[in-house]
Amino acid sequence: MPTFLTAYTWELRKLVFQKRTYLGLGAATAVPLIFVAALALQNGSPNDVAFGQYVRESGLAIPLVLLLFASVWLFPLVTALVAGDIIASEDHNGTLKTILTRSLDRGQVFTGKALAALTYAALALLLMGSVAVVAGSLKSGFHGLVSLSGDHVTAMHGLALVAASFGVYLIPIASVVCIGLFLSALTRNSAAAVVGTLMIALLMQLIGILPGLGGLSPYLLTTQFSAWQGFFRTPTDWVPIVRAIWVCACYAVPTLIAAYLIFLRRDVDGG
Secondary structure (H helix, E strand, O other), X not given: OOOHHHHXXXXXXXXXXXXXXXXXHHHHHHHHXXXXXXXXXXXXXXXXXXXXXXXXXXOOHXXXXXHHHHOOOHHHHHHHHHHOOOOHHHHHHOOHXXXXXXXXOHHHHHHHHHHHHHHHHHHHXXXXXXXXXXHHHHHHOOOOEEOOOOOEEOHHHHHHXXXXXXXXXXXXXXXXXXXXXXXXXXXXXXXXXHHHHHHHHHHHHHHHHOXXXXXXXXXXXXHHHHXXXXXXXXXXXXXXXXXXXXXXXXXXXXXHHHHHXXXXXXXXXXX
């Protein structure tokens, strides 16, 4: 009997044949390569960001610096490319009615789409991290680095912390996926959903730096992109990590439920 896993498999297969899938994955792969190439061709380091001063001493510093840069526009955009399209594209192609005749209910179809969008985002994040670690280690060596508390971290321990950091980074990314799904279901327009998701992320970035609004910063979705830094303090600072979990849930759960309800009530008689 078909289940949501059947819909999930269909959605993954569709993503394989869509150009925007490779645009996002290509960007996630190219950015660390461009960053490492720039380090090789130029002097200086991004000393104004965490771990920036160590990018020439340890390849493990490079993925961490990229996490800070990617939260501004790269990963909100990469995530939105698929999350904002995965429902709206059915309107453009007129295929939703056909999908709903394949012995699956709307809840199963929606779950498959949501899981496929999240899988894509996780894959893009994994690609960026893997390429950054490999390219960074080739350029700067696979060495330990200094934590934010000033303690030396061995290379293997540092690699484990980098992996954990990318895992925590996926939490706000999942919230961006939910926002993209909501706008995709609401607008029925891929371009509007993709741009809308990115604009929401950029707007939160702006709110976080406006004078007088600093009190809102801990509760902004974009602030949670930095929660991983708690792993690089001694002892581990769990406060920002735990806060990221419940703050991101406050963004993800309502938008995901809203997207689900809109999808359930969608009129497909027109195609």
